[in-house]
Amino acid sequence: MAAYYYLASQLPYLIPGQEPPMSAAAFRELAAGFLDDEDRAQIDRCVLAAPPETPPVLPPAPGEPPALKSGFIKGWLEWERALRLNLARFRSQRLKREGAAEAPDYPADAVQAAKAASAMDSPLEAEIFIDKARWDAIERLRGLDDVGSNMVFAYLLKLLLMERRSSFKTEEGFMEYKSLYAAISGDAAGGVSAGNVRPEASR
DSSP states (O other): OHHHHHHHHHSOOOOTTSOOSSOHHHHHHHHHTTSOHHHHHHGGGOOSSOOSSSSOOOOOSSSSOOOOOOHHHHHHHHHHHHHHHHHHHHHHHHTTOSSOOOOOOOSHHHHHHHHHHHTOSOHHHHHHHHHHHHHHHHHHHHTTOSSSHHHHHHHHHHHHHHHHHHHHHHHHHHHHHHHHHHHHHHHHHTTOOTTOOOGGGGO
16 A cells, blocks of 8 residues: 555646646556556556446456456446447437437436537537546545555546547647638638738729
């Protein structure tokens, strides 16, 4: 436990929406030197995409993965799986598609997050909302564990969420560029370009 406490004391505080202070890969490498064998074998189960099968199991690499013993990771994968299945269900209902997929009604906050996100018109806003719900779920599952394995697993998941948010910012910038480019191109096509004035405007 002393090693976990020392690791926790070195870590910068994470704030959702900000740039991550380190990559998730760098944190995995750092944490590996502090974790015991059991937790080191479990940390690769901390992912944002929970497979749909029950119980959630990641592909073995190499060999069969060890039994999933962490209550935190079990709870997280259950939450993420419920979120994704309910997103598919509510979006199918919104599009009035037949045969919407079955989805669990627990954990309730995962279901509620999926329902609210599915009603949003902006895909970007929906993704940001979903990641906020994920962050809150991670905090709830971590509980009061500030220096143990739950802290380590929660920190990794938060870094993954921050990296994901950074990719949204890149996409936002690209969309703004495309809008600006389209506006400039439209003006040029209409006869206005840098250093030029439309003939009728000079009369």
